Amino acid sequence: xxxxxxxxxxxxxVGSGVAQILISHGDRIARRAGRALQLRRVIVQQxxxxxxxxxxxxxxxxxxxxxxxxxxxxxxxxxxxxxxPARTIMLAVLESGKDxxxxxxxxxxxxxxxxxxRARELGRSIAFEAAVAxxxxxxxxxxxxxxxxxxxxxxxxxxxxxxxIVTRMMSAGISYQDAVSEAQQRGYAEADPRLDVDGxxxxxxxxxxSQLAFGTHLNWRQIPRTGIEQLDIQDLQYAEQMGYRVKLxxxxxxxxxxxxxxxxxxxxxRGRPLAEVGNSNNAVSVVGDAVGRVFFHGxxxxxxxxxxxxxxxxxxxxxxxxxxxxxxxxxxxxxxQPISITPASAHRGRYYLRMMVVDEPGMMATVAQALSHHxxxxxxxxxxxxxLPENPQxxxxxxxxxxxxxxxxKAAVEELEQSPATVSECILMRVLD
Amino acid sequence: xxxxxxxxxxxxxVGSGVAQILISHGDRIARRAGRALQLRRVIVQQxxxxxxxxxxxxxxxxxxxxxxxxxxxxxxxxxxxxxxPARTIMLAVLESGKDxxxxxxxxxxxxxxxxxxRARELGRSIAFEAAVAxxxxxxxxxxxxxxxxxxxxxxxxxxxxxxxIVTRMMSAGISYQDAVSEAQQRGYAEADPRLDVDGxxxxxxxxxxSQLAFGTHLNWRQIPRTGIEQLDIQDLQYAEQMGYRVKLxxxxxxxxxxxxxxxxxxxxxRGRPLAEVGNSNNAVSVVGDAVGRVFFHGxxxxxxxxxxxxxxxxxxxxxxxxxxxxxxxxxxxxxxQPISITPASAHRGRYYLRMMVVDEPGMMATVAQALSHHxxxxxxxxxxxxxLPENPQxxxxxxxxxxxxxxxxKAAVEELEQSPATVSECILMRVLD
Numbered sequence: 001x002x003x004x005x006x007x008x009x010x011x012x013x014v015g016s017g018v019a020q021i022l023i024s025h026g027d028r029i030a031r032r033a034g035r036a037l038q039l040r041r042v043i044v045q046q047x048x049x050x051x052x053x054x055x056x057x058x059x060x061x062x063x064x065x066x067x068x069x070x071x072x073x074x075x076x077x078x079x080x081x082x083x084x085p086a087r088t089i090m091l092a093v094l095e096s097g098k099d100x101x102x103x104x105x106x107x108x109x110x111x112x113x114x115x116x117x118r119a120r121e122l123g124r125s126i127a128f129e130a131a132v133a134x135x136x137x138x139x140x141x142x143x144x145x146x147x148x149x150x151x152x153x154x155x156x157x158x159x160x161x162x163x164x165i166v167t168r169m170m171s172a173g174i175s176y177q178d179a180v181s182e183a184q185q186r187g188y189a190e191a192d193p194r195l196d197v198d199g200x201x202x203x204x205x206x207x208x209x210s211q212l213a214f215g216t217h218l219n220w221r222q223i224p225r226t227g228i229e230q231l232d233i234q235d236l237q238y239a240e241q242m243g244y245r246v247k248l249x250x251x252x253x254x255x256x257x258x259x260x261x262x263x264x265x266x267x268x269x270r271g272r273p274l275a276e277v278g279n280s281n282n283a284v285s286v287v288g289d290a291v292g293r294v295f296f297h298g299x300x301x302x303x304x305x306x307x308x309x310x311x312x313x314x315x316x317x318x319x320x321x322x323x324x325x326x327x328x329x330x331x332x333x334x335x336x337q338p339i340s341i342t343p344a345s346a347h348r349g350r351y352y353l354r355m356m357v358v359d360e361p362g363m364m365a366t367v368a369q370a371l372s373h374h375x376x377x378x379x380x381x382x383x384x385x386x387x388l389p390e391n392p393q394x395x396x397x398x399x400x401x402x403x404x405x406x407x408x409x410k411a412a413v414e415e416l417e418q419s420p421a422t423v424s425e426c427i428l429m430r431v432l433d
Numbered sequence: 434x435x436x437x438x439x440x441x442x443x444x445x446x447v448g449s450g451v452a453q454i455l456i457s458h459g460d461r462i463a464r465r466a467g468r469a470l471q472l473r474r475v476i477v478q479q480x481x482x483x484x485x486x487x488x489x490x491x492x493x494x495x496x497x498x499x500x501x502x503x504x505x506x507x508x509x510x511x512x513x514x515x516x517x518p519a520r521t522i523m524l525a526v527l528e529s530g531k532d533x534x535x536x537x538x539x540x541x542x543x544x545x546x547x548x549x550x551r552a553r554e555l556g557r558s559i560a561f562e563a564a565v566a567x568x569x570x571x572x573x574x575x576x577x578x579x580x581x582x583x584x585x586x587x588x589x590x591x592x593x594x595x596x597x598i599v600t601r602m603m604s605a606g607i608s609y610q611d612a613v614s615e616a617q618q619r620g621y622a623e624a625d626p627r628l629d630v631d632g633x634x635x636x637x638x639x640x641x642x643s644q645l646a647f648g649t650h651l652n653w654r655q656i657p658r659t660g661i662e663q664l665d666i667q668d669l670q671y672a673e674q675m676g677y678r679v680k681l682x683x684x685x686x687x688x689x690x691x692x693x694x695x696x697x698x699x700x701x702x703r704g705r706p707l708a709e710v711g712n713s714n715n716a717v718s719v720v721g722d723a724v725g726r727v728f729f730h731g732x733x734x735x736x737x738x739x740x741x742x743x744x745x746x747x748x749x750x751x752x753x754x755x756x757x758x759x760x761x762x763x764x765x766x767x768x769x770q771p772i773s774i775t776p777a778s779a780h781r782g783r784y785y786l787r788m789m790v791v792d793e794p795g796m797m798a799t800v801a802q803a804l805s806h807h808x809x810x811x812x813x814x815x816x817x818x819x820x821l822p823e824n825p826q827x828x829x830x831x832x833x834x835x836x837x838x839x840x841x842x843k844a845a846v847e848e849l850e851q852s853p854a855t856v857s858e859c860i861l862m863r864v865l866d
Binding site for chain 2: 017021025028029031032033034129135136137140141144145146147148149150271273276288289290291292293294295296297298299302304305307308309310311312315316319320321324325327328
């Protein structure tokens, strides 16, 4: 069978990994795709930059037209980040009649509706397994393998940087800032890690998975999100003592009123597979109405795991599977009934609540009353001995609630923070049992 | 788009589940397949048997020809167990030009070469996601999602019955026999659970996954296997004390000399996701050269999880994806270089060894010498206090070895069993750190 011409746009970390697999393992890829995938063009910004990867003479170009006008290229792996010029380039590639593979979740989360519609109109496909959870096949898992199911919930650890930071805080007993520095030194975090640690990256990935699973038509910014920047090592340790691990969890749950979605640090009960996901790994736990719970776990980022997903998409596109899948994915398509998002105030769940209180007679009654005013019922209370020798009157009080709504707990926290018994802001986290 | 005609052969547990999804969730399936999947025929042995599932008039038939000769049916889910008549029926279905979906791993493990070759000759496909690990998508995971990788190892908990039994032995502190009875009462084990507990079922599934991953051309009977029938609650408890859980593990590991494969009870270090797989769940941990380790976990059996996989295969077949995948899967195909299986005596690994010894001076030296004669090096020793008040001189001795070969540990065990220091047979299990 004739070889399929492939091109790359971008030769950074992932681009180099993909090129390496295509070049070093051409035989393997050819067997699995039923035809050779031949790398015919790599578009970069600077052709003469020195690179460790040796490519054949003439493969590199800094002119997109060398790719667009080459009819021998039918699949393009677009491996550059950011929104522009990534969007314009992807549209141009689609217009030229080529199929696209991408790992750029920010681009899809932002411009997915436009890009997917245009691809559909043109009879082309966009494959994006690498855009969510790197090497862990959750896009195929949800979009194809669980296609018989109504998905009921998705719970994911989708940001490897955040997971590395909370894992290190706990294992090394260090502060958030020290863990961030270590993540930066090891290359797990950018110089500006904001989008990773504030929950935006996880929200973008959750939006993509939710569109696959539920046909939601939402902008990722609509997803309520709390990051890990305010996490205190104390709370991680108290959680551990009570049998939980703190994880930055991205969840979408189908409820009768609609879809409950959020990204937030969450106490996950030990023994649950999600609680045991360490370092920079990613994991997704999906519940379907037929299949029950399915759990996927692996490396969510990094050069070769991400390249593994990109090359799988290249093979899928070359065999024609991607196009068949793409045509029927409920991604920004008008075929599926979109499900509405329930307001955060209506979400029910358990909460972890920590506050610094003045340890004097009546304090506990004041706290209990404030909670009771808002129908928040206490499941357990834990008051460790004062850790402030200079101020033994101030003690930490940790409360685990029974299930309550986001609105009730928020109102209770507001009342508590205004109460004279409380001398700090309340730390509030969700609980997953 | 015109509807695709679907038929079922067999209306047992899984057949009824599949029919239920197709009938109750026709809209959902049609959206995801891009066309309606219409159930047009169900072949059963007894048409007039009373069934809880209500099917449309005239759908049931006890004559296979009603399916074979119906050109409006293009996909057949063959959901009967055993080898014959399952094999003959599948060949007839393929000859009639229809694609097949099956959950019958015994049939594929036994007659895969013949069935797959015939399907290929006829330009038809056989999809079998449900044949391994039920609702957990490991066949698509390995065959499609990890297609960019050379798989390095597969470690699976592939038999739900066995996993339920070892989980219950440990959690309830009961004997093997009592756990088997409980599994039978709950419907997790057959009246004759032999193929589940002796490792045959897991070996058949491992053979299928290894063919996908490594292109091995082996008969599942070549896989060395030990079942759980001899497991003693004591060993589970000692393992737990040392930080391990015992699981019936099916593994295939690519080594320089070839492929190391076996099914056997194995001490899996706590904290590894495989150690935490409880009840009747299945899990597979796969390492690929690019992606690293990917872990899949979920319900490996049961009506709806298995039906979820069968219906996903029906959708894949209707869209045409199955055929494209099937053509390139290295399953009994002559395209892949088969990898040879290394003899069990050459396998390297750590071992757990327990024996009853006479607690007298010199005993430990005798044991240590026997091991040393065969180059087996001791990692740790644990001698609990005697639990036999009637015979306090006889004590259990538990030894964890460093890595050694299967041949060495076997020779050492033979010497130990003949030594006067040892008063019982040795219990030997593999260790996965």
